[in-house]
Every structure is written in C-alpha cells, then in structure tokens.
Amino acid sequence: MGAENSISPFVVKRLPRYYRYLGGLIDKGVTRVSSKELSEIMNVTASQIRQDFNQFGNFGQQGYGYNVQYLYDEVKKILGLVQHYSMIIVGAGNLGQALANYDNFTRRGFVCAAMFDSNAKKVGKKVNGIDIFHSNTLECYLEKNPTDIAVLAIPETQAQLVAQVLYRHNIKAIWNFSNTELEAPEGVCVENVHLMDSLMTLAFNVRKR
C-alpha cells in the first residue's frame, strides 16, 4: 500500500472531517480554497491543514490554494471510500434500527446486508429494507456471506461473546456501540463509540463557562 501507511492516527481522525467540509464546499459550487479559508471554516490552524495534507502528497500550490474537487477525491481514496463494504448489524433495538435507517452509510459505500437479534418477535421483520434474522443463525450467515464490518448494537454483557463468533468467521472490523472495550485479536480493527464520553465532555465544557 502507499502513503496512507505512514499517516499518523491523529490525521486519520481528521480526514473524515476534511471530507465532510470539502463535500459541503462542492455542494456550494466552490472550486478553490486556501488553507486559510479552510482553517476558518473548520476551526483548525492553517498550518495544521498544510501539515496534514503534506502527509499524503502535494495537493496545494503556494498562494493559489487547493482544488476542492481534487482534494475531495484524494481524501475519499485515502479513506477507502471508493470501494464498497459489506456490513451487518447485530442488535435490532432502537440503536440498531437507527443505524439501519441511516441512508448516509449506504451513500458512502457501506452496504448493510442483514441484521440479527435474539428477540424472536423481531425476527422476520425488515428495517429500511434490511431483514432481521435470529442471532443463532449468525454463524451460518457468515459462512455463506463474506462480511467486512460488523456493527455491535447490543448490551455490553453480550458484546465479547458475539465478538468471539465474529472473530472465528474472520470479520476484520467491528464498529462497537456496546459500551465496553472489546478484546480483539491481531488484525481486527475495533472502533469503539462511547456516547457517554461525548456527553461528559459536553458537561465539562458547560460547567467551565
């Protein structure tokens, strides 16, 4: 693989934000942007922006700014959004259903092919066109359907057990909403979403004022 192997994790965290803002500029018909303008919209320093973009190539010209569409396409490539990812959601509760209904994922190439739940009342229903299967068919499903990403929208008490099943079937990425840190074998990426952390950060910032 190319340059992206050496990109720092901090830059990786910022890439989706760049992608979002550049997409917004394209929607507004903006074709060129300077690091200074981008820094004002994004609330990051201009030198930070130049440093970030320098990490994956030479995109800008001094005094001339960045070509918005080109930069957008490059960030998209680096993020791996030019390919499709097959996805399943384990847990068809409110959160699982909210995620299944989120059409932005599909638009970005994340295609949710199936949902799983242990509640028999939910099995056989559809959410946003996606079938809900019983959790006890998960292994059988994975044997027949190679899957890139599994979303865990289940309670923390079940998360590690389900994760073991996923690892056995060579899932390479877990998007974990289950409020616990998963132990993952080498080669599996886990992205934990800790909503509580975000709310606590907000509380801290409010109190400080």
Add this chain to the structure above:
Amino acid sequence: MGAENSISPFVVKRLPRYYRYLGGLIDKGVTRVSSKELSEIMNVTASQIRQDFNQFGNFGQQGYGYNVQYLYDEVKKILGLVQHYSMIIVGAGNLGQALANYDNFTRRGFVCAAMFDSNAKKVGKKVNGIDIFHSNTLECYLEKNPTDIAVLAIPETQAQLVAQVLYRHNIKAIWNFSNTELEAPEGVCVENVHLMDSLMTLAFNVRKR
C-alpha cells in the same frame, strides 16, 4: 473557577476515558495503580498519563502509584459529574428513543425530563418513563422548565431551526446528532456526534491492513 479552566481540550477528551477505566478498576477492587499499569490498560504512554494528571493537581507519588478511588473522585469532580444536569431530547425516532433508554446517562447525573417530536402519533407516549410532547410545545416547556442540555436527534434539515428556539431560551449546551455543524452563539457549547466520521475511520484502518 479553578484549575479546569487551563486544561487543554485534548486532556478533556481523555478525561471520560480515564473515568471509565478507573471505574472499572474500582469494580475489580483495585485500590492502587501506577501510571505504567494504567498506560498498559489504556494504551496511552505512561508519560502521557503523568502529564495529563499533573495538569490538574498532584495526584500520584513517585514509585507508589495513584490512589484509584481518590483519582476517580477527582476526575469525576473535574468532569462536573457531581452535579445533576436536566436534559431534553428533541426527536423521538429510533435514535432519540435509543438515547432515552440509555440508563447510564441517568446514573451519571444526566436526567432526561422530556422528549419532543413533531409526529402526532408519538405524542402522549412514554419512552423509559419519559413523556413525549409535541414539538410545538417546546418553547412553552422551556419557559417553565430550566434545562441544561438539549439533545438533537432530528434530521439535519430541522436542526438549525430547532437550535434557534433553544438559544432563545438560554439552553447552554447542545448534544447534536443531526449530522450538521450547528452555528452557535457565544456561550453555548455544542458537541457534535458524527457517526459517519467514526465509520470512515474504521474503513481506513481496515483497508490499511
């Protein structure tokens, strides 16, 4: 206010994680922890941990480690979790309901007092004991019920409009799930949760391997 005014935003982002891990140690009956041990559990360098904790006081003793309960209580105080926050959720769709059902918030002092939705079919129902009111009663509610935090679980097309209503009624904090960056007046804290960013980061990390 005290030391927390000078704490860097990067440390603030890490505080909820410390809080979570320290809570886990207490649950396991651990009373003392060294920065080295903590660094192994948390996957942060020991020197980073010492630096972070030094920012808000002198908690550790060289060669002796940190008192887990004391450190936990201090982080809790700094995060402002010793007080209660009144909260409302705007949007009673799947995501709003998932958040309303999340008992961890209540346990941490975030008390959700009401939900609002523009769908008349939902009005009058309860989620996890919380009443759903019609969105057109939001202003009236805020006049009578001082509220610290508003959660926006509504589509991006409605978010800025609802935010204007909230600002007029002196909401100080918005936890924004609406996939748009809100313009906020001075003095209002906005914490944006961009789920798509997190999924894109995962895609990047998978592809890299």
